[in-house]
Amino acid sequence: MIYRIRVRWSRWLAIIAATVLFSLAVNNFGHLSLKAADVTEEAGAVLAENSLVAQDISAVWEKGSFPVENFQSYTSGFGYRISPVTGKRQFHNGLDLAAPRGSYIRNWWGGKVSDLSDNTACGTSITIQSGSWQHVYCHMEGHVDDSRNGKFLLDREGGIQIALGQEVPAGARIGRIGMSGRTTGPHLHWVLKHNGGYIDPASVLREMFKGQAVSSAS
C-alpha cells in the first residue's frame, strides 16, 4: 500500500516536474520569440516614427496662416537690396507683402505676444513668440498704449486690442496694414526669426503651400 502510494507520488512528481519543465521551456521559447518580435516591432516603430515625422512636418506647416488679407503682391524680398528710402545697400530682414491700407493682418503661428512697439522704423508692431520662432509684423495701424493695466496694441477703428503677454492663436487678426514707421506704401514688413537668426519668410510660405498642395491632392 505504502509502496504503491510512493510510486504514485513519484509518478505524480515526475509528471509535475515534466510539466513544469515543459512549460518553462515553452515560456522561455515564447519569451525568446517575443523578444525577437519586439526587436522587429521596434525597428518598425522607428521606421513608422520617421515617416510620421516626415508627415508631421507637412501637417505642421498646414497649421500656419498666411499673414495678410487682401494680399496684392510681394513688393520686396528678404536679403540685400538697395533701400527705397535711403538709396543705400542694406539688409532687408523680412518680406514685404502689399495690401490695401486697413486690410487685416493674421497671426502666422499660435504663440505669445512678446513685444509691442511704435517708436522705431518698424512703426506700430507686434512680436509673437512661438517656441523657438519669433515673428514680427511692422507698419501697422494704431499705436501702443502703455497704461497702468499693462502694454496694449490699440487699433480702435480695426477693433484690435492686444495685450503684451497675451496668447494668440494662428490665423487670429492681430492688426491692420498701415503706414506707420519708415515705409513708402501700405504693406506688411514681416520678419521671421528662428533661434535668433533671420529666416527668409518666403521659404516658410513655400513650405506651407507645399503642405497644402499635398493635403488637397490626398
Ligand SMILES: [Zn+2]
Ligand atoms: Zn520691408
